[in-house]
Each structure stands twice: as structure tokens, then as C-alpha cells.
Amino acid sequence: MLPSISRLxxxxxxxxxxxxxxxxxxxxGISQESIADRKEIxxxxxxxxxAAATADEDVFFGSMTENCIYLGTDETEKWTREELREWSKxxxxxxxxxxxxxxxxxxxxxxxxxxxxxxxxxxxxMGICRGSGVLTRTIEGWKLCHYNLALTVPNDRIKGIIExxxxx
Numbered sequence: 396m397l398p399s400i401s402r403l404x405x406x407x408x409x410x411x412x413x414x415x416x417x418x419x420x421x422x423x424g425i426s427q428e429s430i431a432d433r434k435e436i437x438x439x440x441x442x443x444x445x446a447a448a449t450a451d452e453d454v455f456f457g458s459m460t461e462n463c464i465y466l467g468t469d470e471t472e473k474w475t476r477e478e479l480r481e482w483s484k485x486x487x488x489x490x491x492x493x494x495x496x497x498x499x500x501x502x503x504x505x506x507x508x509x510x511x512x513x514x515x516x517x518x519x520x521m522g523i524c525r526g527s528g529v530l531t532r533t534i535e536g537w538k539l540c541h542y543n544l545a546l547t548v549p550n551d552r553i554k555g556i557i558e559x560x561x562x563x
Contacts, residue, residue: 436537448491
């Protein structure tokens with residue numbers, strides 16, 4: 396079907412209108428959803444870190460999927476949620492399990508919007524660390540399904556760190 400003459404005249408009067416509509420209209424819905432999801436993920440992750448700082452097991456482990464994997468800083472620290480719960484029991488029996496303060500978090504989304512991944516810097520007792528993870532959208536909201544905690548080492552000090560590790 397050919398466009399009507401009146402539509403063609405309208406397009407000729409406002410040639411930039413099509414460009415503006417194509418450029419901004421589709422993005423407005425996506426960005427609003429993305430903004431809400433980003434806020435929800437920031438809240439989830441901040442609450443998760445706070446739950447560790449206040450030894451709130453229910454919130455900490457409740458923020459993770461049943462099959463969540465947690466990678467710690469030691470090469471032996473690869474745990475399922477339940478293995479982490481068992482290992483960390485003595486820490487959660489205290490007033491604070493551990494206290495990490497996140498900042499500089501960047502969040503990314505899959506095309507379908509049901510998976511997100513992030514990286515963040517953490518102020519910890521070990522110094523600056525980096526956390527990264529994967530989240531999935533569930534019927535209960537976003538849940539953490541993979542988390543990796545890593546030490547950061549300045550490039551100019553890596554040789555010394557390697558020697559320390561080899562010597563132990």
C-alpha cells in the first residue's frame with residue numbers, strides 16, 4: 396500500500412520529525428525500564444552488602460538464587476549458596492559477618508532484560524577489592540546467581556605479590 400498524499404506532504408513539511416521519532420521514541424521506554432531495573436539492582440546489592448555487615452543471614456542468602464555460586468579470594472573458595480551458608484555460619488553468628496562498602500558499580504543488561512551483570516569496587520579490610528556478578532530476574536525480583544570477589548593489586552607491585560605467594 397502506498398502512503399497517502401497527505402502523509403507525504405506532512406513528512407515533507409517536517410523532515411526532521413521522522414528522525415527524531417525514530418531516534419528517541421523507542422529508547423524512551425527502554426531507558427525508563429532500565430532506570431527502574433538499575434535502581435532495583437543497586438538496592439539489592441547495597442542491601443546484600445549491608446546484610447553481611449549486620450549479620451542478617453535471611454537477607455544475605457535470600458538475595459541469592461538457590462544455585463548461586465560465590466567465588467572468594469582464595470583459590471579454594473568456590474561455593475554454592477548452601478556451602479557458603481555453612482562456611483560463613485560462624486561469621487553470621489557475630490554482630491557483623493564482614494563489612495564491604497561498594498562504590499563505582501556499573502550495571503549491564505542482556506537484550507531481553509532478564510539478565511544483568513555488574514562490576515563494583517569495594518572498600519574492605521583487605522583494601523580495595525573488586526566484586527563482579529550476574530543477576531537474573533525472577534518472579535520475586537532480581538536475584539544474585541553468581542558473585543566473584545577479587546583482590547586488586549597495583550601492576551607495579553604484582554611481582555612482589557607473586558613472590559609472597561610462591562614463598563608460602
